[in-house]
Amino acid sequence: xxxxxxxxxxxxxxxxxxxxxxxxxxxxxxxxxxxxxxxxxxxxxxxxxxxxxxxxxxxxxxxxxxxxxxxxxxxxxxxxxxxxxxxxxxxxxxxxxxxxxxxxxxxxxxxxxxxxxxxxxxxxxxxxxxxxxxxxxxxxxxxxxxxxxxxxxxxxxxxxxxxxxxxxxxxxxxxxxxxxxxxxxxxxxxxxxxxxxxxxxxxxxxxxxxxxxxxxxxxxxxxxxxxxxxxxxxxxxxxxxxxxxxxxxxxxxxxxxxxxxxxxxxxxxxxxxxxxxxxxxxxxxxxxxxxxxxxxxxxxxxxxxxxxxxxxxxxxxxxxxxxxxxxxxxxxxxxxxxxxxxxxxxxxxxxxxxxxxxxxxxxxxxxxxxxxxxxxxxxxxxxxxxxxxxxxxxxxxxxxxxxxxxxxxxxxxxxx
Numbered sequence: 001x002x003x004x005x006x007x008x009x010x011x012x013x014x015x016x017x018x019x020x021x022x023x024x025x026x027x028x029x030x031x032x033x034x035x036x037x038x039x040x041x042x043x044x045x046x047x048x049x050x051x052x053x054x055x056x057x058x059x060x061x062x063x064x065x066x067x068x069x070x071x072x073x074x075x076x077x078x079x080x081x082x083x084x085x086x087x088x089x090x091x092x093x094x095x096x097x098x099x100x101x102x103x104x105x106x107x108x109x110x111x112x113x114x115x116x117x118x119x120x121x122x123x124x125x126x127x128x129x130x131x132x133x134x135x136x137x138x139x140x141x142x143x144x145x146x147x148x149x150x151x152x153x154x155x156x157x158x159x160x161x162x163x164x165x166x167x168x169x170x171x172x173x174x175x176x177x178x179x180x181x182x183x184x185x186x187x188x189x190x191x192x193x194x195x196x197x198x199x200x201x202x203x204x205x206x207x208x209x210x211x212x213x214x215x216x217x218x219x220x221x222x223x224x225x226x227x228x229x230x231x232x233x234x235x236x237x238x239x240x241x242x243x244x245x246x247x248x249x250x251x252x253x254x255x256x257x258x259x260x261x262x263x264x265x266x267x268x269x270x271x272x273x274x275x276x277x278x279x280x281x282x283x284x285x286x287x288x289x290x291x292x293x294x295x296x297x298x299x300x301x302x303x304x305x306x307x308x309x310x311x312x313x314x315x316x317x318x319x320x321x322x323x324x325x326x327x328x329x330x331x332x333x334x335x336x337x338x339x340x341x342x343x344x345x346x347x348x349x350x351x352x353x354x355x356x357x358x359x360x361x362x363x364x365x366x367x368x369x370x371x372x373x374x375x376x377x378x379x380x381x382x383x384x385x386x387x388x389x390x391x392x393x394x395x396x397x398x399x400x401x402x403x404x405x406x407x408x409x410x411x412x413x414x415x416x
Contacts, residue, residue: 003136003171008113015145017109027270029087039105046080046103052084052416053124053182054109058090060333061130062151066097067209067407068128073101075411082122089269089307096308110135126416128152136174143177151181153206153406154188154346155331157351159258161191166287172196180412183364185355201413204406205356207335212311220315226295226318231260231383234313234342237267237332238323243275245372247328251379252300260383261295263313265304267323267332279303295319314340316388319382321345324352326372328406331357338365339400343382343392359403365396 008086026029036042052405056062058381062085067101069081083098084107085091094104108114115138127149134151142149164171175181175197181187189200195206224232243264246374248253252262264286272288277287279301286301287293289309295302304313307308314320314337325331325347337344337357344366349356360366367382369375382389 002167003140003173005169006136010111012111018221023063023278024270026166028088030091033088034106038108039111040108040114040121040364042086042105042118042121045081046082046122049074049078049080050076051080051082051103051122051124052076052126052128053083053122054128054130055133056090056094056130057085057133058087059093061153062090062093062097063210063336064205064333065130067139067211068152068206068410069098069102071407071411074275079125082124084338092307109139109255110137112137112141116142126150126414129153129396134164134174134258136170136172139174139177148179149177150179150414152201152203152410154181154183154192155185155352156183156188156195157189157190157354159330159351161195164195167327168195169271184406187189187355194318203410205335206406206410208339208400209405209407210339212315212336212339214307216311218313220307220312223312223316227261229259232263232317232319233260233379234263234265234317234320235324236265236310236313236320236337237260237268238264238400240271241329242323242326243278247284249372251372251376253283261302263302263315263317264301265323267305269305272303276303276305293332311336314342317342319343319345319379321347321369321375321379325349326375334366335362335400338396341366341393343374343389344396345382347371347375360396360399363395363399363402365392365399367392392399 021031054065056065070082077138083094083102086107091104100381108118120142123306124147127147131153132155139149150191157265163205172195175195181192181200183192183204185201189202192200237259266272280368284301285299286303287295289306320337321340322332322344327348330352331346331350331351334344334346337403338360344360346357346366346368367378369378384388
């Protein structure tokens with residue numbers, strides 16, 4: 001009955017769903033492409049090869065899925081891989097990572113008819129949902145059709161746990177219908193079990209298995225060379241409101257390292273122009289990465305408004321701050337910066353990556369800052385002490401290497 005009520009609410013919300021697509025398309029016109037797929041209508045039939053389906057909502061999940069997808073391709077060369085997304089940026093990330101070697105589509109919204117059409121069209125042998133994708137009608141349809149469905153690289157923050165707990169009558173039977181849950185940490189596993197999931201194991205975090213792309217490392221080296229001897233602070237994946245905190249606290253000036261440069265990379269591409277306007281309004285001398293022009297000596301901020309270059313920015317910087325953590329957004333992935341041996345700074349809000357953040361801090365790979373002023377102090381202290389940066393960078397590399405292996409462990413347990 002809870003799932004029926006949930007489906008009814010979905011149908012009542014359909015006008016809002018369509019309006020939201022239109023609204024988001026004002027900044028990203030790609031949201032108006034492939035609309036039929038969002039309701040389970042697909043044009044081309046896949047060939048007769050058996051199909052493995054993996055769902056990654058957006059960019060972060062798509063990058064995390066990279067090592068697992070490559071391992072699946074190696075182990076099952078006679079199978080096709082279908083990668084589904086919910087956002088255009090996730091779809092673009094799939095193109096950048098895999099080209100035409102796999103199929104890419106949008107996963108339909110969780111309407112009963114839409115998910116049935118999706119499963120009937122693609123007939124997957126197995127489904128793998130990344131991180132926290134718990135869709136009642138989709139899970140029920142897979143169970144009904146006998147499609148094994150795993151929640152992999154699964155994470156559940158305290159905040160999400162509290163939200164799902166309030167919907168336990170819907171959540172618990174949905175979790176019971178999953179074949180298995182491969183949790184990132186023991187804490188994640190405990191929370192899934194408390195919600196009623198019967199088959200939960202700890203596998204670690206797939207993000208540790210991601211290999212930095214060689215082309216981006218080379219591009220980062222070229223960018224670093226072009227910056228000369230300037231001390232470089234990277235603010236990666238910043239969220240709305242954080243860039244203003246940077247400017248108000250003079251992080252673009254780095255007073256103790258006067259020849260410093262701030263590379264500012266907003267999390268969402270639709271905000272690139274907004275951040276550029278903010279920099280102009282505050283009199284900050286900046287350049288856009290997309291202009292591809294030589295960096296001027298008086299430039300204070302390089303606005304990273306290019307897609308798919310985050311590894312290059314990590315390779316080019318001296319110290320990396322991970323955005324989404326100064327304000328209560330829950331933080332972003334710090335593992336990529338550690339994999340390139342960069343000292344990491346995180347804010348007080350890291351509940352989306354709580355275990356990784358605390359483990360990195362304990363390993364000496366990262367430092368926590370309490371606010372933007374504290375960030376300014378600690379960033380300047382690092383940038384003016386090369387020996388300290390080197391020690392933290394070496395600790396970051398070791399931290400990254402120690403936690404690898406989740407993809408292989410997961411691959412060995414999948415049965416279909």
